Each structure stands twice: as structure tokens, then as C-alpha cells.
Amino acid sequence: MSEPKAASPTTGDTYKGWLFKWTNYIKGYQRRWFVLSNGLLSYYRTQAEMGHTCRGTINLATANISVEDSCNFIISNGGAQTYHLKASSEVERQRWITALELAKAKAVKMQAESDESGDEEPSSAQGDKTELQATLRTLSSKVEDLSTCNDLIGKHGSALQRSLSELESLKLPPESSEKIKQVNERATLFRITSNAMINACRDFLSLAQTHSKKWQKALQYERDQRIRLEETLEQLAKQHNNLERAFRGATVLPASSPGSAGSSKGSGSHGKGDMSDEDEENEFFDAMEDAPEFITVPADPKYHKRTGSNISGISSELALEDHLMEEQPVAANHELSTREIVPRKKRRNRIPDKPNYSLNLWSIMKNCIGKELSKIPMPVNFNEPISMLQRLTEDLEYYELLDRAAKCENSLEQLCYVAAFTVSSYSTTVYRTGKPFNPLLGETFELDRMDDCGYRSICEQVSHHPPAAAHHAESKRGWTLRQEIAIASKFRGKYLSIMPLGSIHCIFANSNNHYTWKKVTTTVHNIIVGKLWIDQSGEIDIVNHKTGDKCHLKFAPYSYFSRDVARKVTGVVTDPSGKAHFILSGTWDEKMEFSRIMQSTRGENGTEGKQKTVYQTLRAKELWKRHPLPDNTENMYYFSELALTLNESEDGVAPTDSRLRPDQRLMENGRWDEANTEKQRLEEKQRTARRKRESEAIKATEDAEPVESWAESPVKSTHVDSYKALWFERREDPVTRELTHIYKGGYWEAKEKKDWSGCPDIF
Incomplete structure (x- = not known):
């Protein structure tokens, strides 16, 4: 894919493009995608991030813009944020400076106007009123310009007439007098035309002032109608939502019920703060809004x-996407409603607080x-x-x-x-x-x-x-x-x-x-x-x-x-x-x-x-x-x-269950000294049981083999342990071909019969 241009104006007052931003002394300047819009300068690591992760924003209304050299410039808002930026060329830097200055002037003007207008109205009505006021101010300024031009035309016209009169009073050759007379006639025509234009402008101004109140009333009426319609739609949406919930409470919807998919989150913010610098191997490209x-x-x-x-x-993929993204949450809701019917056993939600015992770790x-x-x-x-x-x-x-x-x-x-x-x-x-x-x-x-x-x-x-x-x-x-x-x-x-x-x-x-x-x-x-x-x-x-x-x-x-x-x-x-x-x-x-x-x-x-x-x-x-x-x-x-x-106590479990382990229970209750003593006892009991199994295994082996063979390999007796798991058996896994312990069954049947005779005494 071809690389986009360094900067380009878009619709409205938006300006965007690549600039180099100073990050730190290790990385230096890094290329970032900057977007100037609505008086805000924001930057992203890539163009694709515009949809979800903004790395930083500066409000130009309070920012200072300064130029360092032919390509570098600085934007700062008083110390909290400072961007050291570098363009690819002096021409490119000047384009950015011009765009930033214009955006700053507009942002300052808009901020002053918003401060005067107050914040009592809703945001949508306030936006309409601001736009209307801006239009009226523009018209007023144009009328003021016309008035100024009127004054200047009258002033310069009078000066021109005086100059011509002075020329006529001079003794000049007949040819010159004829030319001056011709010029004087043209000046008179110009003055007449200018006066006609000024009168037409005055008539327009009078007419605009007369009808402006009618226009304002019409606009206010349309705005009120729109707000009333939005409120009505909101009420209808709430009633629709209440009816849906009432219906779901009365009946259990099937998992594949259409139209009840859970809301999904967008891509969201995957970065925090100014994490401007993610994996440099990743490259993103622009995608249209709502596009993949x-x-x-x-x-x-x-x-x-x-x-x-x-x-x-793709059509089948999208159909599959609908099934995956929409039906699954509904299925989950169905599961939830089914589970809520089953009364849950009340379980504990806290254990004794951890004691604050000091210990020399080293x-x-x-x-x-x-x-x-x-x-x-x-x-x-x-x-x-x-x-x-x-x-x-x-x-x-x-x-x-x-x-x-x-x-x-x-x-x-x-x-x-x-x-x-x-x-x-x-x-x-x-x-x-x-x-x-x-x-x-x-x-x-x-x-x-x-x-x-x-x-x-x-x-x-x-x-x-x-x-x-x-x-x-x-x-x-x-x-x-x-x-x-x-x-x-x-x-x-x-x-x-x-x-x-x-x-x-x-x-x-x-x-x-x-x-x-x-x-x-x-x-x-x-x-x-x-x-x-x-x-x-x-x-x-x-x-x-x-x-x-x-x-x-x-x-x-x-x-x-x-x-x-x-x-x-x-x-x-x-x-x-x-x-x-x-x-x-x-x-x-x-x-x-x-x-x-x-x-x-x-x-x-x-x-x-x-x-x-x-x-x-x-x-x-x-x-x-x-x-x-x-x-x-x-x-x-x-x-x-x-x-x-x-670790909550429960009836009917096997005597080997971890819930019954005494040192663990003592520790949970905060009696750590007793728990350490009990832990040593259990470990010694385990070692004794292991030595007993080893001696029995050695004795069984000696009975089965001649004594002379042990004399040749005495080390053979040191690693004999005949222990076998009770509920699992060690065999080759049919899929991975690994030797592993696989559940052989019997535990839940033994629990139902309350027959734990096969369990070892380990506690």
C-alpha cells in the first residue's frame, strides 16, 4: 500500500497528516498521525487508531505555537502538555502553522462566544442557537463593512470632485480642459451609481432587520418541535424496554430468539494514557468508519x-458472525435464567483476616x-x-x-x-x-x-x-x-x-x-x-x-x-x-x-x-x-x-480431603505457630509411610530374586516406592501418547455409599 501524503485538508476545518513527534532521548522523533479538528489537535500512532485509541489531545484555544527552525515547531498549553514536532519540509511546516493559527483563532472566538451564551439550554439547542448567532454576527459585520465602504466612497468622491474643480479653474490648453471635463462627467456618474448602491444596501438592511425576528421565531419553533419529538421518542424507547423486560420475566425465551442479542462493545481503548509507542512491527492502515x-x-x-x-x-461468514456475536449472549442469558430457578446453597463470602506476623525472609x-x-x-x-x-x-x-x-x-x-x-x-x-x-x-x-x-x-x-x-x-x-x-x-x-x-x-x-x-x-x-x-x-x-x-x-x-x-x-x-x-x-x-x-x-x-x-x-x-x-x-x-x-467445611467428603487438613485449617484461623508444628508432624508422618512402603517393596523384591543379584546392584533398593493412586490410574493417553494419570471412576459412587475404606490415613 502506498503511504499517505504528509498532510491534507479535508472537509470543514479538519486537517490531518504525518508529523514527527519527540518521545524521549532513547527513541528520539517518532512518526505519528496528527488530526486537527474543531480546535483540537490530536495524535495517534497509526491512522487505524483514529477509531479507538487517541494518544493525546491539546486544546488550541489555550495553546501557544512557536517556531524553532525551518522544520521544527512547538505546541504547549502552559506546561501540562508540550509537543515538540517536526515536519518533513519547511513548506509542510508552514502549512501546519497556518492551519494551527487559523484553528486557534477560531477556537478562541468560539470559546468567548460560548462563555457569553451560558449553559442553560440543552446541547443540541445550544448548538443551533450558536450557529444562528454566528450567522447573524456575520451578516452584521458585512453590513458594517458596507457602511464603512459607504463612508469611504463619499469621502473619496468628494475629494475627487474638489480636485476636478481645482483643475477646471486652472488655465490650461483647450485640449486639457476638454479631457478634465470628460473626467468630471465620469466622476459624477460614479457618484450617482455609488449612491444608488448605498441606498439599495440600506433598503436590504432595513428589510433584513424587519424579518429577522420572524426568522428567529420560526427557527425557535422548529427547534422546540425537534426537542419535543426527541423526548417523545425517548419515552417510547423506555416503554418498549419495559415491555421487553416484562415479557422476558413472564416467559423464558429460546436461545435462538432473534432480535434480543446482547449489546456488544466496540474495539474500545486498548491503550492507556500516552502509550504512544506500541510494537514497532505492527502496521495499521486507514479504514473507513464502520468498515472492518x-x-x-x-x-x-x-x-x-x-x-x-x-x-x-463472505455472506456465509457474516451469517456465522451473526450467530456467534448475537445468539451466544442470548444463550448465556437463557442459562442464567435457568440457573436462577435452582436454589443455590449459601456459601461463605469471607475468611478470617490474615495476621500480620513478621519473619526474617533472608x-x-x-x-x-x-x-x-x-x-x-x-x-x-x-x-x-x-x-x-x-x-x-x-x-x-x-x-x-x-x-x-x-x-x-x-x-x-x-x-x-x-x-x-x-x-x-x-x-x-x-x-x-x-x-x-x-x-x-x-x-x-x-x-x-x-x-x-x-x-x-x-x-x-x-x-x-x-x-x-x-x-x-x-x-x-x-x-x-x-x-x-x-x-x-x-x-x-x-x-x-x-x-x-x-x-x-x-x-x-x-x-x-x-x-x-x-x-x-x-x-x-x-x-x-x-x-x-x-x-x-x-x-x-x-x-x-x-x-x-x-x-x-x-x-x-x-x-x-x-x-x-x-x-x-x-x-x-x-x-x-x-x-x-x-x-x-x-x-x-x-x-x-x-x-x-x-x-x-x-x-x-x-x-x-x-x-x-x-x-x-x-x-x-x-x-x-x-x-x-x-x-x-x-x-x-x-x-x-x-x-x-x-476450604469451607462440607459434610460427606473423603477423609483425605484438603478441607480436613489440620495445619491448613489452623493457618486459616490465624494460629500460625500451631500450624507450623502440625505441618512438621504431617510431613514426618508422610516420610514414615514412604519408608515403610519402600522397605516392603524391597522385601518383596528380595523374596522374588536371588540375593546375589542385589550384591551386584545395591543402588537398586533406594528408589523403590509401590504407591499407587486410589482414584486415578497411570496409563498412556490415547491422543497425546503420554503416560498420565486418568480418572478411573469410583469416587462419587463411594461418596454416595459413604464407603471410604480404601482411603489412606494421611492426616
Whole structure:
């Protein structure tokens, strides 16, 4: 695409074009798109941002414009904002200076007029009155100009007549006298014509003054009629809205009811303040208002395939867009109304406040650098009163996304919701700097929300070294989630890296679509000095093993020098051929949006030589938004609404359930010294049980093999542990071919029978 001209006037008083703006000493001058309109000078990083993200605005009515040299100039509004700008040439700079000066003069005049007119009338009526007053003032000024011209004509005409009379009195040759007489006659004719013009102007002025009041009354009447009509329409809209709500309250609408789609948000502001300087590899191009937007990402042959133009078949795409953007919110409303019919169990909404205990962190951590977190004997002072099994169950905080995905008939749409669910699982970690309790071997945690939310979940700690937990969740709305997560972690002094290992599986019963993905790395910063904060970074590939569809998500690591939004997540959804269909964007702590791709083209090379793909998309729609945290959450370990209920006592759970763990319960109640003592007791009990299993396994092996073979390999006896999980069994996953623990059933049946005879004594 060709680059637009540096600056160009448009309709009205708008003036826009490229200028170079000083950013900082590192970046220097950066090219920005400036727009001068209605007395305001605004700038954007690209032309495409004009629809959603303004980087800064200066009101010219209060601004000072100064010229530095042939190409540079400065605009300042008294110190709060100062733009150091540079044009591409001296001619271009002069065009901008002229446009800015004219706009400033007009803005000052308009501001003075608005100060005189007051603000009692509505904005629309005030606008009409201002326009009328401006027209009348223009007419008055023109009449004043005519009067001035009248005076000047009379003055100069009289002077001319006197000069001619003086010439006639002089003794001149006959030829000259004849010429002077001729000139005198022409001057007389000019005076007569001028007087006639002046009289006609006076008649016009008199007529205009006579009818101006009639015109003002007519305009005022039309304005009053318009305001009355707008008020009537507003009342009708309110009555229509009340009737709709009354109808919905009386009946339950089907999910596919037309005309009741939820309102959608526009692309919104993706930047904050003067974040003028986002990824330099991204290039945007102008799009007309209400036209598709342009989104650009670096081209990666692994995930992106250039498709040229895919305008063919747009009608079916748009029909699909209507289904995705409009029917889904209605379906969600239908779910909500259905859930409200089911009486919810009253659950707790707070836990005891966190005590303020001081602890010398360095005395504990200085000898642990380079060791794995699971092998460090940590006091409960660094924990939060929740186990790793309960923390794993928090992935279901936004289970509604999977409910919506289960209703999608198109696999690419479904993949968008699965991707949003993947990102949403990290939103609960943004302020959670406490470490969960390491589960004991054989510890379980159940979450039965089948009655009110339609799902239930069971977790079990299936391995201690390395620590690994297996999780299985099922929903009556047609989806199953299972995972085995092992935690690898390293303490590096300034930060702690937590690397979850293992795959997550999501299966939908209706379509038999089977998705898998892995988790990204979590980093806890400022372990020794400063305020703790958490970041998520890495890349995730969500794969549909049935269709071959993929979603590539990128979690951008935080950087002080980055111009991107903090905690940014981007993604592209592609089909098996590599053709991109959706763009995902947002942050892992707030929300995710998605945009349907209408066309993609190969762009220019970026700053690092990477080729870019330019995607033309429809407007972004919201997929997921984080729930607000409960009141007083900063004193309750920043738990979410779901997390506050996880450790709540519940009848009928297995004796190995995390809710029954004594050290965790003591810590939640604020009795941390007793909790530390109890924690040591439980860990020693676990070590004793492990040594007993190892000795029994060694004895069984010695009975089965000759003693001489052990003499040849005595090390063989040091790593024998015959422990097997109770509710999960380790076998090869049929899809990923990985050895993993898969739920074998029996837990909910045992709970119904109240038969926990197979559970180990771990507490």
C-alpha cells in the first residue's frame, strides 16, 4: 500500500497528516498521525487508531505555537502538555502553522462566544442557537463593512470632485480642459451609481432587520418541535424496554430468539494514557468508519498462512458472525435464567483476616538458592490457606466459557471460547503471592457444584517426588476437563520460576472435539527485596485433535522498557491448512476479545526483518471479563469469590480431603505457630509411610530374586516406592501418547455409599 501524503485538508476545518513527534532521548522523533479538528489537535500512532485509541489531545484555544527552525515547531498549553514536532519540509511546516493559527483563532472566538451564551439550554439547542448567532454576527459585520465602504466612497468622491474643480479653474490648453471635463462627467456618474448602491444596501438592511425576528421565531419553533419529538421518542424507547423486560420475566425465551442479542462493545481503548509507542512491527492502515478494522501480526509460517483475499463466501461468514456475536449472549442469558430457578446453597463470602506476623525472609531463603521449591522446608508464613489441589480446581472459576463452547456448532468458534477459558485460569493469580500448601501423597479435593453450576471436580495428589496432581472435572452440559500437572520450580534469588508440566485435555461430548494445551511459566519477582508481584510468560498451542484447528497464544513477559499493555495476551486461530480465521487479544488479568478475520495480506518487513501479515477484521467482541474481587480481599489473601468457598467445611467428603487438613485449617484461623508444628508432624508422618512402603517393596523384591543379584546392584533398593493412586490410574493417553494419570471412576459412587475404606490415613 502506498503511504499517505504528509498532510491534507479535508472537509470543514479538519486537517490531518504525518508529523514527527519527540518521545524521549532513547527513541528520539517518532512518526505519528496528527488530526486537527474543531480546535483540537490530536495524535495517534497509526491512522487505524483514529477509531479507538487517541494518544493525546491539546486544546488550541489555550495553546501557544512557536517556531524553532525551518522544520521544527512547538505546541504547549502552559506546561501540562508540550509537543515538540517536526515536519518533513519547511513548506509542510508552514502549512501546519497556518492551519494551527487559523484553528486557534477560531477556537478562541468560539470559546468567548460560548462563555457569553451560558449553559442553560440543552446541547443540541445550544448548538443551533450558536450557529444562528454566528450567522447573524456575520451578516452584521458585512453590513458594517458596507457602511464603512459607504463612508469611504463619499469621502473619496468628494475629494475627487474638489480636485476636478481645482483643475477646471486652472488655465490650461483647450485640449486639457476638454479631457478634465470628460473626467468630471465620469466622476459624477460614479457618484450617482455609488449612491444608488448605498441606498439599495440600506433598503436590504432595513428589510433584513424587519424579518429577522420572524426568522428567529420560526427557527425557535422548529427547534422546540425537534426537542419535543426527541423526548417523545425517548419515552417510547423506555416503554418498549419495559415491555421487553416484562415479557422476558413472564416467559423464558429460546436461545435462538432473534432480535434480543446482547449489546456488544466496540474495539474500545486498548491503550492507556500516552502509550504512544506500541510494537514497532505492527502496521495499521486507514479504514473507513464502520468498515472492518486492520490488525497486523508478524507472519510465522508455523501458525500463519498467507491467504491473499478470502472475500468469496463472505455472506456465509457474516451469517456465522451473526450467530456467534448475537445468539451466544442470548444463550448465556437463557442459562442464567435457568440457573436462577435452582436454589443455590449459601456459601461463605469471607475468611478470617490474615495476621500480620513478621519473619526474617533472608534467614530462611539464603540457603535455598538453586534448589527446587518442593524440597524446601517452608513455614506456613509464606503460604495461603489453600492447597495446590484447591488452587488447581480454581481453573474452573469461569466454567461458563466451556458451557458456551459446548453449544458452538463451529469448531473455530468453539476454539475461541476454549482459548478464553485457558487465559481466564490465570486471572486469579495476579495478586496471589502466597504459596499453596504442598499436598500430601494421597490427599484429595472434591468440588461438587452439580446442582447450582452443573459440574463436579475431583483432584488427587498422585506423586510426591516429583509432586504431581491429577484433576478430573465433568459437566452435565457436555464437557469434560482433565489434567495432570507436575510442578518444577527454581529459586534464583531475585525471582522464583514455576514451570507446570503436563497436558490439559478438554473434550466435548456432542462434537467429540478433543483439545489439549499446556500451561505457561509463572514468575514471582522481588522475592528478597521489594513488593512481590507475579507475571505469566510463554506460548500456548491449543490443538483440536479431531479437526486439526489450532490457536497459538502468546503471553508477553513484562518489561520496564516495553510499550505494550502489561500482561498482554495475543492469539491467532487457524484451520488445518494454516488459514487464520480469528484474532484474539487482551490481558490475562482483565479480559479477552476476539475479531473475525475478513481478509489477510502480506505486509512489509518489520524492524527485525520479520515479514508481517495484515489482517482486516470485523470489530472486536468481548469473550471473557474478570469478575470483581470481593470486598476486603486484600486482607483475605486476595482470594476470589470461588477461592473463599473452597476450604469451607462440607459434610460427606473423603477423609483425605484438603478441607480436613489440620495445619491448613489452623493457618486459616490465624494460629500460625500451631500450624507450623502440625505441618512438621504431617510431613514426618508422610516420610514414615514412604519408608515403610519402600522397605516392603524391597522385601518383596528380595523374596522374588536371588540375593546375589542385589550384591551386584545395591543402588537398586533406594528408589523403590509401590504407591499407587486410589482414584486415578497411570496409563498412556490415547491422543497425546503420554503416560498420565486418568480418572478411573469410583469416587462419587463411594461418596454416595459413604464407603471410604480404601482411603489412606494421611492426616
